[in-house]
Amino acid sequence: MSTELETRVLRKITLRIIPFIMLLYFIAFLDRVNIGFAALTMNQELGFSPTVFGIGAGIFFLGYFLFEVPSNLILNKVGARIWIARVMITWGLVSGGMAFVQGTTSFYILRFLLGVAEAGFFPGIILYLSFWFPMKRRAQVTAIFMAAAPLSTALGSPISGALLELHGFLGWSGWKWMFVLEAIPAVILGCVVLFWLTDRPAKAKWLTDEERDWLMQTLAAEQNTKAGSSHVSVWKGLADKRVIALSLVYFGTSAGLYTLGIWSPQIIKAFGMSSLQVGLLNAIPAIIAVVAMVLWARHSDKKVERTWHIIGACMLAAVGLIYAGMVTTVVTAIIALTLVNVGISASKPPLWSMPTMFLSGSAAAAGIATINSIGNLGGFVGPVMIGVIKEHTGSFTGGLLFVAALLCLSSILVWLLSKSANRQNSAYRASHSKSS
Template identity: 40%
Template structure:
């Protein structure tokens, strides 16, 4: 087992110079120079080319299987006689099981390895998502969506844990942005494609929404099979990296984790603490509560945008509504990439997190009160862009606040608590829609949640610039 101990004064990040480090191999110390900046940059680029595209595709189908019920609802709600509250409850049930199973799923990933576990759950939720075609009333829909939540629970926290083993902190905002743009890309492509899939109504005796679940769920099963042989659990297992490249990557990751241990040790010793006690800290609580507030908007944007666009009074077809609903997602993609690159370039996280959240809250206000449908659509684009951009920046920070032995559990806990917002938001928005016959109160609920999240996260250890916390 190899442990890298950085020399004093070396800060985390790609920009570290070639200062000496001490590598300890089974108790024998050998001084070695750190890789130079050019090699470090080359390794990060090589890892990005190998992993980010594939992980992006996995996340695209993961998110599609999560949100396609929102597109299907344009016709499914009438066929199954669902009220807005019932439809919101279907999403709430999904997220309740998602939250309950997130922590044990991440622990299983650590035990069996990312390649095997991610591949297995991809296959399981692909079949479960396709099975949504068999829903015939509200109760059966709840049951199937609960199963999808169980099977998908470990994917996002597992991917965040996995990326922490491959990308140093100084490159994480860009990596997260390129990985997480799968969400708005899925919303855009899903909105456009789903409108056309709904036109298959009656083909082979199936409703259009049934075809939607089948054709969007089965590709995930194939991707699960591919994952088994494409991914490597750790950099040490990667045959596509040379020995020097593996050493460079291990050194960068070790510097980050040594800095985390040093920061924690300066506050208090973790010796003798249980894993649970080590993660149940005020910092983790702030991250979890802040993410909960942010997820209210993420859930609303991913689930309700097609129906929000339809509520603007348009008499357009489902295809046109799908195309209009794709516009906010296209804006989101551009915003995430630009803002993530900017955050990494400046090595600043605090303002790069809270400003998009504020922008998103303003977007919901515009959506509620703008006089023209075009301005309301612009408000939806603001809300979506701000929320998803904030999420990409958010996930660069908790990893640095957790000791190495608590990372898997800590990230799963933050993701699970945060996704209680995904369980709460659909039923709240659906009930308010049935009660007021308008989305205004639900959108204002999301805007207020974002403001509360800003207040909470402002006092979390977000850091300022490289080497600071």
Template identity: 40%
Template sequence: MIQEQRLVRLITLKLIPFLVLLYLVAYVDRSAVGFAKLHMGADVGIGDAAYGFGAGLFFIGYFLFEVPSNLLLDRFGARRWFARILVTWGAITVGMAFVSGPNGFYVMRFLLGAAEAGFFPGVLYYITQWYPVRHRGKILGFFILSQPLAMLVTGPLSGALLGLDGYFGLHGWQWLFICIGTPAVLLAWPTLRLLPDGPDKVRWLSEAERAWLKEQLQNDLCEFGQTRHGNPLHALKDRRVLLLALYYLPVTLSIYGLGLWLPTLIHQFGGSDLVTGFVSAVPYLFGILGLLVVPRSSDRLNDRYGHLGVLYALGAAGLFLSAWLSAPVLQLAALCLVAFALFSCTAVFWTLPGRFFSGASAAAGIALINSIGNLGGYLGPFGIGALKAYTGNLASGLYFLSMVMLLGLMLTGVVYTRLERRQREGAALAGTSR
């Protein structure tokens, strides 16, 4: 008799801490540009609008290369493909230290997005090969802990590295890119050695455990009526994929729009770079709290859409208050609420695609949802930069993000009606016909 909780705990201990480490390094890589901007703008000649445009180009590269990357992961296996991603994104991040003008900044941000494309959705797909649907909310919550943990690390680390200005003739922002890009390259070899491609490739699972896991994943296929297209590219035309991508867009737009401008917002409170780094880390403590509590609640109650609706509402309220309030302490409290809502929302949302797709269709569908959703990573930074340049303050950008989260709240009912309820009715009809 297989002890389910013990087996899930074993798989989690073997896989999730290492995946958290890898994504933590990735998220530090993509987020540190917000701190580099505090000084590199004057050295390289990048204004607010140009910074917003260049920061967002990362997500254009991500968008264009994400689906091919996830399909290649399915072909070559997780460990080899993840190792390739690590080497290329680490090398490009180090290269960011040597940009000499706005055009170089634009090119390197685009290439960084292309290099990293497929890692996050690749891990999401990888998790669907190891865990039944009923366990994925909690597991995704653990994995997405990488994001707020990375921001906790990024703030103080970036503040300290910016203080190296002048060492060996390099600016502090150059040291920042060099020091955060190098770990990605160094982690490629451990990835090849330690990360298994799938349950069939490991010695620490017994034959009975492998058989049980395969049976549970097959049961999910039947229970949720998951689609497995003969040609995985057909998933890209599936209306469910496009609707889920639209539903995810407000979250990514808000996370990246806020994250890449948060150091600038906190810097306005006053204080040194190091103080800005530490204060910028505070909201992410609440992001961690949300990820430890909300996905577990979603799994326990088997409720995704109710939780998502509440989280979209909290995010909209927090963003509005962070712009409307003028006292720094109250603004920071509102930003803490935003971080709690946004990161929790990410974990709960990513339990949805695995309910509708499996196999290579899941790889393609997850990649497309994330790539379209990550256009928010372009629109968020660019939109806030453009609004700041036009109005002269960041409050207009925060009001914009609040309206976007309200759109997500309205979409919750639409997604539930058109996807979940319809799928349950279809599964029930299929069950009565058998």
């Protein structure tokens, strides 16, 4: 009976929550990286050099970094429904405002404000999932949610490429139409959030009393099990060395992710493709990555193993980046970008299932936000270095090798973190065997 109840509850909350938050993340990621498609025509029109574009694209993450932890703590206090709605409406308005960029200064300011507006969305959703799903299902549901990022690239790339073809309609450039039209869904969905999201299981009227009780008791039992070893205070969560280590791991994966999102359209464009062709070709690696991501996370859950699932994925992405720096045809470029997409996407779910294994309460809110905010600085460093190196060398190769090195560093840090955890577990078991 309990197994039947568990299956019913998990199916019901999955169908209620996951498709909707995937849609939200789809729009968030689209509005975050559509700057890569705007660059195909915007850079020439406004006279942006590769360095200026790289800084403007990456400065988003400085605003994100500064406001991430406060935003997630507010979400934990006021509830996901109100705060996620606020995040989406404000980022939609700022993203639409990108259509009115006039030069370098307004470009930098609006990209920074977009980061401020969106701060707290992603870690807030990761925290929100921990309110609803037991630990053994968390990597898998996180993977399904995060599949919205490569899906956003897969579906959003052709859309962005097509919108650029509106150039001249009503006297506006195509990149301006793209920013405005792709911002509207964020504002609309922000309003829908107020009516659809439920903050906690205790408030879920769409569950029966039996289903609600089972879910609350199961999650409470997990909290009690890890209470002895998990941090519950904000400051302990922020200071935990595992949080710092995971932040640095995420730094490398973020550098890879946003190098892809922001620069891959220009990498493909360099082979003489039209904007629409770039959109269609850019979708291919992302489609493959969606499937690989979910299968890899399912395997991670089945084996109850995170370390080597993260390391293997990061190294695959690093190999793809190195290969991307040597390609000479559009076909080999797509193959290389596929390797990077698969590796980056597959690394995320097992990585994000780790923080809530040792953090709870406010510490989880602060810790997850810290990992995401520090880690996402990789989204600043990666694109900026690609731009700077390209301007000085005329090639993407040096920048791609730089980002590949960051991913190798992420792999090493995960391995060291695993070794440290094994030593702590051995010491814990030894002390308990003596005391017994």
